Amino acid sequence: xxxxxxSTVTGRxxxxxxxxxxxxxxxxxxxxxKKVCFVDNGRSLYVFDRNSKKITKIASDELYFPxxxxxxxxxxxxxxxxxxxxxxxxxxxxxxxxxxxxDNKSYVISDGxxxxxxxxxxxxxxxxxxxxxxxxGPVVNWFDQSxxxxxxxxxxxxxxxxxxxxxxxxxxxxxxxxxxxxxxxxKEEEKE
Numbered sequence: 395x396x397x398x399x400x401s402t403v404t405g406r407x408x409x410x411x412x413x414x415x416x417x418x419x420x421x422x423x424x425x426x427x428k429k430v431c432f433v434d435n436g437r438s439l440y441v442f443d444r445n446s447k448k449i450t451k452i453a454s455d456e457l458y459f460p461x462x463x464x465x466x467x468x469x470x471x472x473x474x475x476x477x478x479x480x481x482x483x484x485x486x487x488x489x490x491x492x493x494x495x496x497d498n499k500s501y502v503i504s505d506g507x508x509x510x511x512x513x514x515x516x517x518x519x520x521x522x523x524x525x526x527x528x529x530x531g532p533v534v535n536w537f538d539q540s541x542x543x544x545x546x547x548x549x550x551x552x553x554x555x556x557x558x559x560x561x562x563x564x565x566x567x568x569x570x571x572x573x574x575x576x577x578x579x580x581k582e583e584e585k586e
């Protein structure tokens with residue numbers, strides 16, 4: 395199995411061998427069209443750089459989940475330098491990460507106490523949106539038949555990605571400063 399690219403201009407096809415566990419799927423082009431993300435049936439996420447022809451394994455699920463393929467990929471950042479994704483941890487919950495192509499390093503985004511899915515960068519790169527469920531515990535265990543009548547709920551969460559970015563949900567201070575007017579100051583001076 396290999397990754398094939400065909401030029402729409404020349405029709406030329408380039409073929410690149412893959413070294414994962416086989417049966418590749420879920421191809422996602424980067425916004426700059428220089429990189430491609432994909433998964434294999436071993437529940438691993440990869441990125442292929444078209445310029446260097448290098449394939450990098452980003453992450454793998456820690457725990458098996460039934461089915462042929464699982465979509466680990468979340469989204470590309472607008473500048474094609476970051477990838478968001480999830481992995482299934484030992485607790486059977488999905489945990490969110492961001493991966494820096496520049497540093498070849500992943501950064502954990504969620505704490506593992508909620509089942510997180512679909513981490514998506516906003517168009518300006520300030521926020522990461524994701525769905526998270528804090529009541530998914532009894533439902534995510536696919537092997538246990540007692541969860542058939544249970545449903546998990548999810549809420550949308552927002553994470554700020556830079557230290558200087560203030561969350562749009564930050565609570566405002568409702569205390570008002572009392573400004574002394576000049577007349578009040580003059581009256582206080584006269585009393586002394």
